[in-house]
Amino acid sequence: MGSTKRYAEMVSFGAYLPEKKVTTNSFASPSELPRSLDFVRLTGILAHHEVSEEQGSFELAIEAAKKAISRAQIELDSIDLVLNASVSKMNHELSQHLSPSYASLIAENLGINNAQSFDVSNACAGMVTALMIAESRIKSGQANYALIVSGEHITPIIDEAKRRNLYLNPRAIPSLTVGDGAAAYILGPTEQEGRIKFSEPFTLAQHNLLCIGQACKNHRGPRMRTKARELQNSVMINLGTFLQRSMNKMGVKWEQIDHTYAHPTTPKAVKKGGKIATEALGEIKFLHNESVETANTASTTHGVLLEISLENKYLTADETVLLISFGSGVAIVAIHFNLPEGVENWS
Amino acid sequence: MLSWESTKIGYNNLLKSTIKLAKKAIHNAKIKPEDIGLIVHGGVYREHFRTEPAFATHIHGGLNIHCTNISFDSPTCFSFDVTDGSCSPHIALQSIADLLPSLRNKFALLCIGDDRPTKHCDWDYESYCVVAVIGVSGEGIKLVxxxxxxxxxxxxxxxxxxxxxxxxxxxxxxxxxxxxxxxxxxxxxxxxxxxxxxxxxxxxxxxxxxxxxxxxxxxxxxxxxxxxxxxxxx
Structure with a gap:
């Protein structure tokens, strides 16, 4: 690109949901929950997807990555950075991958041999954190094309929650809001400035104990314990100011954002957040709140929602997208980007 | 790298040791905790194979850096983990180099170390905890x-x-x-x-x-x- 300035842009994205769909009422009916909770009414989640017997986080990630690479129409050799951001890294036998990076194994499986690869871990905000790193690498010329990928096999925490008696463990109830899924993004270089922008990233570490995910101590598989109300409040009380600061920092006009996606802990929570955002900045052009049948797929949620929008033919090249990301810890960060050329024709 | 501290640790006191070393490293770098804008932890093993939140958020909370709600001019600090086996320290350094220049505060904490996940894990490793203060400029050794x-x-x-x-x-x-x-x-x-x-x-x-x-x-x-x-x- 000679002496011209170099920036990064979104080249493609893709998401994958396993075929098996499980309805919320099949495992969380009012008769099974404390105080006869109507979980569907409380959360707005009707169903989620679950892996098949042979699938784990890795297999999900590979499916999403293949889709994103095929849509990007680039050679595998041109990808020189692979970042994995999954929280779960769990195989079908519920063993957790530790080392080397999951990204290395994903790159190897895909035939990407010359890329630097490592894992970024920031709970549900992991993918947006990884996108920040990738954007910086491309802008500085250290990378050309970056694959950011995540596969989340997290539904075993539903079984754990139920097994541990929800009447005695109210902090396990939020474990019922998750689903399996995968997402991938390809970033690449451009001479055009401003096609990707990031908010200031925040970690509100005073809330770092509100959601803990780890291995069960006396049973195979993972568990999650969440102080759901406190966690939601920690985000909601900061959301309006965060968005106002983000618009200033990114130089973006709220009313000109075509598509807005927030991390869907539940569709009900997204609705509540949308109300706060509207009060702070005005009407939202299009708030995508379509996780009713996918639930919370952790780090992959934005990719999964983008894929649903694509299937619904909501997306057009060059339109602008805002992804607002929240993660345990509590991380809050947003990315604004222009949709890639040809997005309408992706299959 | 403006200052660093390291020490050998026991089986599972990484967080406590990291916070202690971080305070020393920050003092030796002649900055204040509130000057830190980024904390990146690199390692492989965590107690009970914890997956969330990032270990760096526990360090962040332990140091009480900008642990307040967001206001229109409040300073920020961001924390996350990276991992790639034993190469994690270099990945963490690179990630700091990638992100620090664009943040408001121009100092970061590099934190490296592992905890023995459970007492049932065979553990013949020597565990060390390392903390370094990284700045975008200064008198320290320079990562090229x-x-x-x-x-x-x-x-x-x-x-x-x-x-x-x-x-x-x-x-x-x-x-x-x-x-x-x-x-x-x-x-x-x-x-x-x-x-x-x-x-x-x-x-x-x-x-x-x-x-x-x-x-x-x-x-x-x-x-x-x-x-x-x-x-x-x-």
Whole structure:
């Protein structure tokens, strides 16, 4: 690109949901929950997807990555950075991958041999954190094309929650809001400035104990314990100011954002957040709140929602997208980007 | 790198040690905790194989850096983890170099170390905790580049955490019998043993820093065969 300035842009994205769909009422009916909770009414989640017997986080990630690479129409050799951001890294036998990076194994499986690869871990905000790193690498010329990928096999925490008696463990109830899924993004270089922008990233570490995910101590598989109300409040009380600061920092006009996606802990929570955002900045052009049948797929949620929008033919090249990301810890960060050329024709 | 601290730790007191060392490193760098805008932790093993939140958020909370709600002019600090086996220290350094220039506060904490996941895990590692203050400019040693080499990577040399049904407890399992590379030290080059954990790699490297006055290359080879080389300038 000679002496011209170099920036990064979104080249493609893709998401994958396993075929098996499980309805919320099949495992969380009012008769099974404390105080006869109507979980569907409380959360707005009707169903989620679950892996098949042979699938784990890795297999999900590979499916999403293949889709994103095929849509990007680039050679595998041109990808020189692979970042994995999954929280779960769990195989079908519920063993957790530790080392080397999951990204290395994903790159190897895909035939990407010359890329630097490592894992970024920031709970549900992991993918947006990884996108920040990738954007910086491309802008500085250290990378050309970056694959950011995540596969989340997290539904075993539903079984754990139920097994541990929800009447005695109210902090396990939020474990019922998750689903399996995968997402991938390809970033690449451009001479055009401003096609990707990031908010200031925040970690509100005073809330770092509100959601803990780890291995069960006396049973195979993972568990999650969440102080759901406190966690939601920690985000909601900061959301309006965060968005106002983000618009200033990114130089973006709220009313000109075509598509807005927030991390869907539940569709009900997204609705509540949308109300706060509207009060702070005005009407939202299009708030995508379509996780009713996918639930919370952790780090992959934005990719999964983008894929649903694509299937619904909501997306057009060059339109602008805002992804607002929240993660345990509590991380809050947003990315604004222009949709890639040809997005309408992706299959 | 404006200052650093490292110490050998027991089986599972990484967080406590990291916070203690971070306070010392921040003091020695002649900055205040509130000047820190980024905390990146690199390592592989966490207590009970914890997956969320990031370990760095626990360090962040323990240091009480900007633990307030967001206002229109409140300062920010961002925390996350990176991992790639023993190469994690170099990945963490690179991630800081990637993000720090664009943040409001121009100092970061690099934190490296591992905890023994459970008491049932065989653990013959020497665990070290390392904390360094990194600035975008200053008088310290300068990270010039980090290169990677995948040519000897063997994807079968993996480590997984699993539940041992016989003893009803979590352990980890290392697949593949990799040939461990021994420590190698020349004038301007240092490479550790490929059986070391991240903390020990960084700790031993930092012992070589005193007395250097030109450049120093630090190579880390992971047991999977992947390697990274950081070039430092004095």
């Amino acid at each position: 580049s980090v290169d990677y080499d995948n040519s000897n990577f063997n994807p079968n040399f993996t480590t997984i955490g699993y539940f041992d049904e016989d003893i009803k407890a979590n352990k980890f399992l290392q697949a593949g019998n990799s040939k461990y590379l021994q420590q190698e030290s020349k004038n301007n080059y240092f490479s550790g043993n490929s059986n070391w954990l991240s903390g020990k790699h960084m700790h031993e490297f930092l012992q070589k820093v005193d007395g250097q006055n030109d450049t120093l290359e630090h190579c880390i080879v992971d047991r999977s065969g992947k390697s990274t080389t950081a070039k430092w300038e004095f």
